[in-house]
Amino acid sequence: MSKPRAFISRRIPQPAIDLIAAACDYGIWDDWMAAPRDVFLREAAQSDGVLVMPSEQINEEFLDAAPRVKIVANMAVGYDNIDVPALTRRGVLATNTPDVLTETTADIAWALLMAAARRVVEGHKTIEAGQWGAWHPFYMLGQDVYGATLGIVGAGRIGAAVARRAKAFNMRVLYHNRRRAPHLEVALGAEYRAFDDLLRESDFVVMTAPLTDETRGLFGAREFALMKDTAVFVNVARGGVVKEADLVEALKRGRPWAAGLDVFEVEPTPKDNPLFELPNFVGTPHIGSATLRTRTAMAMLAAQNLVNVLTGKPPLTPINALPNRV
Structure with missing residues (x-):
């Protein structure tokens, strides 16, 4: 049985990549800066789940481009970049990273x-x-x-x-x-x-x-x-x-x-x-969570949410709830 595919929208701490790699095939935009929108949407279209940053807009355009996606794992506690009602209507889970930051x-x-x-x-x-x-x-x-x-x-x-x-x-x-x-x-x-x-x-x-x-x-x-x-x-x-x-x-x-x-x-x-x-x-340049320990904890929580959903388990910190989903 083939592994689910994940896409990671930015370079993140290696322990979180290792966690995803153990359960999924994955692609990553291995850069400090965000991928161009067309590249991000193209990668998402080939994926079952995505781990994203607050800079990625998750909206109807994203959902139209990426019909396979089951989970959007946001590496942030805030999720104003995500159209949560739109994801819920499409049966897509969203998660965030509270507490750790x-x-x-x-x-x-x-x-x-x-x-x-x-x-x-x-x-x-x-x-x-x-x-x-x-x-x-x-x-x-x-x-x-x-x-x-x-x-x-x-x-x-x-x-x-x-x-x-x-x-x-x-x-x-x-x-x-x-x-x-x-x-x-x-x-x-x-x-x-x-x-x-x-x-x-x-x-x-x-x-x-x-x-x-x-x-x-x-x-x-x-x-x-x-x-x-x-x-x-x-x-x-x-x-x-x-x-x-x-x-x-x-x-x-x-x-x-x-x-x-x-x-x-x-x-x-x-x-x-x-x-x-x-x-x-x-x-200061939006560095509220910018310590290595905290950013690693955020990445690990986002990665665990992603892996859980793609392997049939409930997410740890869901934003939305879907009907008929454990």
Whole structure:
């Protein structure tokens, strides 16, 4: 009996490739960058399952081109690149990689929060440019983190991990979510707030909720105007939740005081993005899960989901459910 065929859309850690190779014939786009769309669709058309990155759009076009595919294993926790209802209608399973990247992504949220609050990148550039001036009481003043109020939008796994770290800084933790999160309230003393109230009260606002129809463009001119003029805004969710042009104007006006983004509306973001002209902005190139241990764990979970489905077993972390499937 011939093995099922899988296609891997990008170079991934070798242990995950070995896992797939043991159960499947496979093809791989062995490069750091995404395959051209026509190449990706051609490879998918010859495959029973695909392991993809968030950059691959899985939509009706994909489904028309790849009728054999039974499983789309997304190597990410977010899946805004996947038309889940379309896959479900066609009887195709989709999976993601939750949990394994939670702590690492929470770390990058805190890295951006601290860097923005204490002007770390601005200070580095000042030294690099030979502009380190004489010390005086008002030189390079930042914002205090210890004892401040942290507002988290999105009380999922990553939001909870961000909140846990806040306790070490003796911070008051507020949160906004579609549903109340009693576990955060009991374990961490977090307080629920309506969205606008959270923006008004928080010294730091961290966005961790997924990109959905409800959250797309959630942060715009109105929302930034509600924040304190000492507030720091951080986004580690998806770039589409922020209207970047509005953020640029808000930072110029000083409300919020500073911002840090790991994700952008367009990725890779162009080097002439006006955000990078602002001294009160810090950006990183979507590296929230970028440690070798975490990326390997993500690849292994995606690979196991792929192999399970192609060998007749249930996936570990399904996004959708299909009728009459074990």
